[in-house]
Amino acid sequence: MENSGSGRSAQILVVEDEPKLAALLRDYLLAAGYRVTCLDNGLDVLPAVRAAAPDLILLDLMLPGCDGLEVCRELRGLSNVPIVMLTARVEELDRLLGLELGADDYICKPFSPREVVARVRAILRRCPPPPVGGLELDASIYRARCNGVELDLTPVEFRLLNCLASAPGRIFSRDQLLDRLYPDHRVVSDRTVDSHVKNLRRKLEQAAPERNPIHSIYGVGYKLEW
Incomplete structure (x- = not known):
């Protein structure tokens, strides 16, 4: 097969x-x-x-x-x-x-x-196989595509998506995500993650309608499942 x-x-x-x-x-x-x-x-x-x-x-x-x-x-x-x-x-x-x-x-x-x-x-x-869910990430140039559609992501949004996509199904806490989002370890509220997730979901929805791959786990954090 x-x-x-x-x-x-x-x-x-x-x-x-x-x-x-x-x-x-x-x-x-x-x-x-x-x-x-x-x-x-x-x-x-x-x-x-x-x-x-x-x-x-x-x-x-x-x-x-x-x-x-x-x-x-x-x-x-x-x-x-x-x-x-x-x-x-x-x-x-x-x-x-x-x-x-x-x-x-x-x-x-x-x-x-x-x-x-x-x-x-x-x-x-x-032909190289498409990534699971049609998601293509190139961290060297911060380029993200979904189902062949270019995603207009900010650097922080790209790092967020790249982190979640690195381990589909794994739950990342807000603290873990903040460490990935801000390498300079600036002091920001953990609710900042929620704002970035909201923006990222909106952009993914434009490329993949009827899907919501980023799931909230109450009291824990977020995971990506396509």
């Missing part, structure tokens, strides 16, 4: 408006050990990726609502998730345009579902 590098099976998003083909791909991917979500409208793709970032997207070119090329363009402004385009168009111009927009691979119909599974497996093996 393939996994995403975090001990779980990789999540594949299939965007295909032909019900029989979508069901066929789903069945083969499930048999290969992947988790699968299917969509049949291009307008639904970005909200789905924002809500739960997949590990790879199989994206049909001809879709209702919004065609695959436009979806690919919009996705690349949001995320680096691997994209494999599926299409009946075989013209070189279409193929090159799809790749220039950021697609990682291109499969022309009709195709063998076994070939699709093999391509998916190959791409997932060479």
Whole structure:
């Protein structure tokens, strides 16, 4: 069984408006050990990726609502998730345009579902797995991204998130967090942490709607669980 590098099976998003083909791909991917979500409208793709970032997207070119090329363009402004385009168009111009927009691979119909599974497996093996919850932190430049969305964090907010994310599920007391937030050990109220947590939650919610990964433990402190 393939996994995403975090001990779980990789999540594949299939965007295909032909019900029989979508069901066929789903069945083969499930048999290969992947988790699968299917969509049949291009307008639904970005909200789905924002809500739960997949590990790879199989994206049909001809879709209702919004065609695959436009979806690919919009996705690349949001995320680096691997994209494999599926299409009946075989013209070189279409193929090159799809790749220039950021697609990682291109499969022309009709195709063998076994070939699709093999391509998916190959791409997932060479692409670095996304962090748990779609959270990417680079402490060298204080850069934070969630589901491919840049988080506009202050240095203190970044240190807070970096600390909580360093040990998901672990409860950090306010004193422990203050030590991480202010390396110069300035004297501040422990309630300062609450203010920073509130601001951080708001910014995470903008990138990951319907999620609240930072949990308050009454009388103790905070933990991060995605």
